Amino acid sequence: MRSPWHSLAGGPPESRLLASVAEFTHHRDIDALDHSLVLSLAELISVSSVTLCKRGESLQLPVDSIVVCSRNAAGAFVVEALDPSRDGDPIDTIVCAMETLEAISDVTEDGTCRLVIPIQRDHAAIGALMLESEDSLDGVRNMVEGYARIYGNYIALLNESERDKLTGLYNRRSFEQRLQRLLKLQRQRARAAAKGEDERRLPFEADVSQIWLAILDIDHFKRINDTYGHVYGDEVILMLAQQMRHSFRQSDVLFRFGGEEFVMLIAAQDERVAHMALDRFRHFVAEHAFPQVGHVTVSIGYARITENDYPEIVLDRADKALYFAKENGRNSVHGYEALTERGELGAAVALGSIDLF
Secondary structure: OOOOOOOOOOOOOHHHHHEEEEEEEOOOOOOHHHHHHHHHHHHHHOOOOOEEEEEEEEOOOOOOOOEEEEEOOOEEEEEEEEOOOOOOOOOOHHHHHHOOOOOOOEEOOOOEEEEEEEEOOOOOOEEEEEEEEEEOHHHHHHHHHHHHHHHHHHHHHHHHHHEEEOOEEEEEEHHHHHHHHHHHHHHHHHHHHHOOOOOOOOHHHHHHOOHHHHHHHHHHHHHHHHOOHHHHHHHHHHHHEEEEEEHOOOOOEEEEEEEEEEEEEEEOOOOOHHHHHHHHHHHHHHEEOOOOOOOOOOOEEEEEEEOOHHHHHHHHHHHHHHHHHHHOOOEEEEHHHHHHHOOOOOOOOOOOOOOOO
């Protein structure tokens, strides 16, 4: 039986281990960190695949994201994100490891050796690493467990710096990086389409044709604070953030910009679909009774992100649509493109409360 380290080259395992850890922990973007982790492990150990499954905050699915690194037909490693709604083996095995907080080492019916290591934080599983190989993985279990601990600790640090403390949504500090990444994906799609290349080579999150930026503002929020106090105002913000997590998809990215303002990056095939998703959420909020406060409404403005945009440009468009919504009755959803086509924006509108870069 071959050693799991047989693929190491250019130095002893210790040197490669240190270089590998340094490589994947230099990322501050969590998606890039996930991709780098599975690729680092796949290059370090003789495996057929490395899979990272993570459990999200909504807990609507046993697994909310899946990133796998495997070899293509040419033998090169390829990292891709997969649909997290799948079930059956090996997902059942991964979920079992997360629920029991115990590593699982077994051999599948086709003879593949499999090692599943839960990733823990605060005595709970946030995900798991699964390695598959033709050879036994018992010799690398301690090392993979070490990677899982490093990853769990590093994710905690990133979440603390990237997340809003009250709601747990991404904060405005992380917004520009996320938006820049989406703009990069849009440009990649445009170049691939122009060259007639296969767009399936792009990341999973780039599979949709259009990305929309939406700005949400709680109507008359100052009145809520003045009438009921900041404790109940914070509770409205917290509950609204929870509703956003449950209403939008895992692939949609949610931010709190501070105060009563939220930003969403959502994927939709066209403006009609984007508008329906946002208006459905607006209607849900309006129908919900918040403790003590009662019914609360929100106004939403949104704009399409194109490959030629800059963050401040698309924010300006969405903010103009939000301004229109608040000046025309509130509790509504408006898109910049539709407003422009109908000539309803008129002269340039002064920017609202969103600070640009």
